[in-house]
Amino acid sequence: MPRLWNETIEAHRRDVREAILDTTAALVADQGLASVTMSQIAEEAGIGRATLYKYFPDADAILSAWHERQIAAHLGHLVTVRDRGGDSDEQLRAVLEAFALISHESNGGGGELATLLHRGAHVVGAQQQLRNMIRALIADGSTRGDIRSDVAADELAGYCLHSLTAAGTLASVAAVRRLVDVTLAGMRPPIHRE
């Protein structure tokens, strides 16, 4: 990291904050949620306890902040994937696959933490942003004829998001890709079969 940047107080504070989040996440992953203390976090992060309390009142607040950062990173990643180009159908497939892979990977991260953290305003906000992004891609696809238009884009977005959470239970990335295929197939314009 360039020193010049680090010389501003703002940047220093941000670095300390990031270090606290990283340390806490690592401790929780290691030894579970219940046993992590503020003293331990301070020690592992290499700061004093008094300093730690200037940043966060307790371990729960740190975990919330860490989770908020994770979710923002995931959303940022999905936006990047969407903006990589291609037509709306390629974008939709890319975003759905990226979302499924996130579900697939984060499932390893312990149910305890997930249950504790999957509430809060930032989660609801992020879910809404994600749903809006997917709905917009579906609406585009529907206009282009790639996606069925007999079901509202918002209903299809809800279907996608639920269907792809199955990725958390799958054993391989290949299986995740098949799930994305099946999910997309459900949204294609219906063809009348014999």
Added chain:
Amino acid sequence: MPRLWNETIEAHRRDVREAILDTTAALVADQGLASVTMSQIAEEAGIGRATLYKYFPDADAILSAWHERQIAAHLGHLVTVRDRGGDSDEQLRAVLEAFALISHESNGGGGELATLLHRGAHVVGAQQQLRNMIRALIADGSTRGDIRSDVAADELAGYCLHSLTAAGTLASVAAVRRLVDVTLAGMRPPIHRE
């Protein structure tokens, strides 16, 4: 209820047990989980407290038993729906729709209770039975050519079950039916499109 039946001790015990479960479920639905006491349950069920304690040690145990009964009833309903006849494709659609409607309806029943109860061995067992039932119907459909064979039946069963939980967020039965259509469409043999 015919008296003759009720005259056996077995049947009487079963009736009391059912009455306790019904009373407790109604109390919890009314006033929330935290405030329901054993005294209140005994009073509302019209039995003594000592009798109540012969059946259940605490309110949590009653709720677990109630939930187990609910789940058994849901599974029984799905088996009935499956056995109503038709070919395997009609059976699959009927079972998926019945499952989606259960998800749709039980969503109204309060998140607090759901979070508390959706663990426990009986839930895992019932989920496995449900998944097995759906997987068998999918495997049949795949043999008959109604369902794609490029994805394993068990993966498709997982996809269905996750996708259809979206029914819990839908506003109408018509929307639930559309979700079942979309979910089934994802499982049709792929058609090569232009």
